[in-house]
Amino acid sequence: MNINELxxxxxxxxxxxxxxxxxxxxxxxxxxxxAELTSALQEWKEGNPVIYGTCAISPKDCKYSAICDNVGKxxxxxxxxxxxxxxxxxxxxxxxxxxxAALGVDVDAVVTAKHKWNxxxxxxxxxxxxxxxxxxx
Numbered sequence: 363m364n365i366n367e368l369x370x371x372x373x374x375x376x377x378x379x380x381x382x383x384x385x386x387x388x389x390x391x392x393x394x395x396x397a398e399l400t401s402a403l404q405e406w407k408e409g410n411p412v413i414y415g416t417c418a419i420s421p422k423d424c425k426y427s428a429i430c431d432n433v434g435k436x437x438x439x440x441x442x443x444x445x446x447x448x449x450x451x452x453x454x455x456x457x458x459x460x461x462x463a464a465l466g467v468d469v470d471a472v473v474t475a476k477h478k479w480n481x482x483x484x485x486x487x488x489x490x491x492x493x494x495x496x497x498x499x
Contacts, residue, residue, distance in 0.1 A: 365470045372456050373463035386464045395457045402450035415445035
């Protein structure tokens with residue numbers, strides 16, 4: 363499956379789940395992408411494993427793997443839900459390609475073009491932005 367096929371499948375699922383009532387409302391969709399980034403940061407802040415809670419990736423990551431019939435079968439019904447920083451970043455990717463599919467973008471072409479552009483770019487002096495933040499428990 364290429365990225366465009368995945369984007370179409372992700373968007374079709376989002377529509378079926380009722381996440382799209384009409385044309386994309388860009389501010390709301392971008393906020394949902396940002397919310398997934400916030401969830402990723404929260405997973406990191408809590409010190410959780412990068413990925414946990416799912417035997418679909420590895421039986422050792424799931425407390426139900428001994429009793430689950432779906433070990434190694436992502437997408438099957440069962441008690442396991444991927445959790446952790448990696449799972450939240452996957453949600454960022456999925457929501458992003460969902461939006462791009464809704465907008466009719468050739469995701470593969472845009473991502474490939476942007477990657478090729480980035481390969482030849484060097485940060486100009488003073489253009490590197492560093493984000494500083496402090497967590498308050």
